[in-house]
Amino acid sequence: MKLPKKTMMAIMTSLLAFLTILLTVMPVKAADQVTNNSVMQRIKQKKELVVGTSADYPPLEFTASEAGQTKYVGVDIELAKDIAKDLNAKLVIKNMSFDSLLVALETGKVDMVISAMTPSPERKKSVDFSKIYYHPSGEFFLINKKDQAKYRKIADFKGQTLGAQTGSIQYELIQKQMKSSKVKGLSKINNLVLAVQSGKVAGVVVEELIAKAYAQNNHNLLAVQSDLKEAQAGNAVAIAKGQKDLVAAVNKTIARVQKEQLIEHKYLPAAAKYMKTAKKNNSMMKYAPYFVKGVGYTVEITIFSVLIGVILGTLFALMRLSKIKLVHWLAVAYIEFIRGTPQMVQILFVYFGVGYFVSNLSAVVAGIIAIGLNSGAYVAEDIRSGIGSIAKGQTEAARSLGLSQAKTYRYVIIPQALKNIWPALGNEFITLLKDSSLVSVIGVSELMYQTQLVQTSTYRGVLPLAIAMVIYFIMTFTLTRLLNYFEKRMKHND
Incomplete structure (x- = not known):
């Protein structure tokens, strides 16, 4: 059923109004959280300091492999350890894309950012900075x-x-x-x-x-x-606005570090040692546990996202076929909005946006929710097209035998529709498995994220990617064979 233009305009206007209100309320709520519950208080209560970084910048922050485990090392990591020690807190590193770090800081996902960040005038408008702890040489x-x-x-x-x-x-x-x-x-x-x-x-x-x-x-x-001219202030620790007590504590640690010349005599030599070790021992076999861990997270994300996608897809497909206008419009609005926005934007919005309201929302859960919500819109259209392919006589025959509308869909329509749309659903599941790589942008340790860690640790670019491609192919090929098996079983049962 095609909606009138006025109805579609009303739906889109309502969606825009909702998003405007949401985006207006979220910063206010975040500001309230900073005022009412300072970051320093949270650190003292949890005995935990969460530091955001982009660990691909040796020798300042990068990764090394020890006994098959990822270890964050470098000048900035050593500074983070000293800050955590002075705060009597356990250090927790959150590794994510550099351009997501300040967003993570503003939304409370991290307590501070230590990632070779320069306190530029533009950045100072959003966050506060400590004193300079390191002056780059050019x-x-x-x-x-x-x-x-x-x-x-x-x-x-x-x-x-x-x-x-x-x-x-x-x-x-x-x-x-x-x-x-x-x-x-x-x-x-x-x-x-x-x-x-x-x-x-x-x-x-x-x-x-x-x-x-x-x-x-x-x-x-x-x-x-280079002959680039700059007046770079140097690197500083980024901290959320209004956290004067935390800034003072960080500055105190930096003053001690500079007085004892720890960067020159301890931090840099330690980083150089890890880099030399990585150069000598950068065999891909050593990093097999990285890829295994990545596959585990990828499979987990795919399974749970498929479940969410199928449940939501079935629900919204039936809602869109409903004769109740409000229910129908809600389904249309959801499907059109999800299909009309990039999936990566949805992932970032769920993790950082919803994080304003659900502070303990983990990156893995956020990634599963975002991918599941996205998949639900496409599965809904697949199911709707499958139901539409069933002759009306099937419904009429079922109702004439005394079956209710719900039982007609459950025992007659849905089983036949499922056979018709199985290839399309299979393609959606395979696409979903590959799209799970997008959650690496928020720091989920799936296959692509682990591949990037291997690249950083080994200083190799192409080989880790080639291995990841082969692994993805094996997973998708296996899934394809499994889907084909069930498709043959369905045809055999006809």
Whole structure:
């Protein structure tokens, strides 16, 4: 049944009004939470300090493998340990994309951010910063060694594309000082390095230590000092607005660290040691537990998301077929809205947006809910088309035999519709398994997330991705065979 244009306009207007109210209330609620229950109080109550970082920036923050377990290491991680120690709290690291860190801080997912972050004027509008704990020595171009005679300064990159981490100072520097060049932003340094190696970008702009770290661990890359001019303040700890007591405590730790010169004499040497170890022992077999763990989370997310998708899909399919206008309109609004917005945006909204109201919502649960909600909209349309393919005579015959409408759908219509739509449902399940990789953006340890950890730990870009592709293929191929088996069983029972 096609809805009148006025009805569709009313539905869309109502949805926009609801979202406007929601987005207006959420920041107010967050501000209330900060005022009424300070971050410092929460840390003292839980005896736990949650620090957000993007662990792909050696030697400041990166990962290492010890006994098959992921260990977060680097200068920033060591600083986080000292801050936690001074606060008498257990340190918990949340690893996520760099451009999601401040959102996580503002929504209370983390207590502070320590991730080589510069306190720029734009960032100061949203969050507060500690005093500077580390002054970078300058920006470098990370290029392919074969291009060392070609790219040495800004003018050499005219008409070329350079890479930088999304939301970083380096991204802004390219935009402002390299107007004759294009900039490509990616959230992970691993992917930027891969882009350099594959020729997608001519070079990447990163801090000196990071450029040299990747160049020393990859003989195909070269770190070249750039002629970019900057007045970089340095790196500081980001803390939510209004947390003066926490800022003071962090500044006290930083003052001690600087007085004892821990960064130069302890933090950097320890990071260099891990980098050398990774260079010597970066066999993929060593990282097999990473991929196994990733597969486990991927399967878990897929199973629960399928259950949510099938239940919601069936419900909204029946609602859309309902003759009750309000019920019908609600189903249409849900399906059209979900299908009309990107799935990654939905994942971020559920994790960060709903997090305003459900503070203990984990990334795994948020990912399952978001993917399940998305799948429900598509499953609903599959089921609706399947029901529509059943001849009206089937319904009439069932009702003439005394079956109620509910029993008619349960025993007559749905079983026949399921056989018709099984291939389409199978495709949806396979797509859902692959789309589970999107939840890596909020730090869920599924296969893609673990692959990125392996890239960071081994300084290899292509091989971990190749292994992940093979694993995904094995999983999807196995699922396809299983779906085909059930499809044959259905046909055999006809």
